[in-house]
Amino acid sequence: MIHFLRAFLFAAVLFTAGGQPARALELAGNLVQGGLVTGKAAPGARLTLDGTPVAVAPDGSFIIGFGRNAKAKAVLRAEPPEGLPETRELTIEKRRYKIQRIDGLPERKVTPTRPEDLARIKMDQARIAEVRRRATLKTFFDTGFMWPVEGRVSGVFGSQRILNGKPRAPHNGVDVAAPRGTPVKAMGDGVVALVNQDMFFTGKTVMIDHGLGLTSVYIHMDATTVNEGEFVTKGMQIGTVGATGRVTGPHLHWGVSWFNTHLDPALLVAPQKPGE
Numbered sequence: 329m330i331h332f333l334r335a336f337l338f339a340a341v342l343f344t345a346g347g348q349p350a351r352a353l354e355l356a357g358n359l360v361q362g363g364l365v366t367g368k369a370a371p372g373a374r375l376t377l378d379g380t381p382v383a384v385a386p387d388g389s390f391i392i393g394f395g396r397n398a399k400a401k402a403v404l405r406a407e408p409p410e411g412l413p414e415t416r417e418l419t420i421e422k423r424r425y426k427i428q429r430i431d432g433l434p435e436r437k438v439t440p441t442r443p444e445d446l447a448r449i450k451m452d453q454a455r456i457a458e459v460r461r462r463a464t465l466k467t468f469f470d471t472g473f474m475w476p477v478e479g480r481v482s483g484v485f486g487s488q489r490i491l492n493g494k495p496r497a498p499h500n501g502v503d504v505a506a507p508r509g510t511p512v513k514a515m516g517d518g519v520v521a522l523v524n525q526d527m528f529f530t531g532k533t534v535m536i537d538h539g540l541g542l543t544s545v546y547i548h549m550d551a552t553t554v555n556e557g558e559f560v561t562k563g564m565q566i567g568t569v570g571a572t573g574r575v576t577g578p579h580l581h582w583g584v585s586w587f588n589t590h591l592d593p594a595l596l597v598a599p600q601k602p603g604e
């Protein structure tokens with residue numbers, strides 16, 4: 329298995345016209361497709377990524393993320409309340425993705441046609457989308473991340489999926505196969521933003537809001553053990569591994585998003601040690 333754990337650190341000091349050092353943009357994280365970058369700007373700064381506004385916490389903290397097919401260049405621009413604006417051109421490393429074939433899924437879950445199924449899918453997607461729109465001005469993510477479950481990685485981020493022989497959307501998270509009932513833990517601090525007992529594709533589902541548009545999702549669980557609105561800390565149990573929704577066997581699908589951009593969860597944590 330290939331790991332993409334890379335860390336880049338950038339720091340620079342700019343000087344204003346008067347020669348006073350101004351707080352420049354600080355960035356840390358993975359400038360790669362699927363990567364998350366955290367940063368610090370001057371408090372009160374206005375930020376855009378490729379022209380789109382980026383949420384900034386009162387202390388100047390922010391997050392940006394790059395999707396599966398992110399372009400090679402991105403432009404981050406910060407306008408501090410005082411001093412000159414700063415523009416940073418970022419180079420995003422390209423990745424190659426696998427093709428994954430999964431057979432034996434219930435056909436109803438691969439090609440849904442029943443009106444009641446389609447209505448459920450639409451409702452599920454609306455609830456998930458509502459959580460992903462939130463820009464909570466908190467930096468719960470500051471305390472870092474961990475694997476939510478111990479097990480065997482059975483699906484990686486970005487794979488082109490062929491389900492029952494039919495091309496489907498790329499895999500947007502990491503799958504960890506583990507026995508039913510294995511504890512599932514919060515990857516980081518945050519507020520439980522969604523708990524659902526029966527989503528069409530994802531079964532028992534929990535979402536956590538880590539602040540500034542960063543959310544994590546834990547799906548196909550056997551049981552959930554938290555409530556919406558509850559604050560959880562990194563490592564706290566939120567449920568157990570199961571086989572609910574569109575699955576062939578018990579595993580945890582772990583997803584991470586920056587607003588609507590799916591990120592690679594594996595880039596946020598150190599590789600699992602063999603045997604863990």
Ligand SMILES: [Zn+2]
Nearest residue numbers: 483502503581
């Ligand atoms: Zn999955």
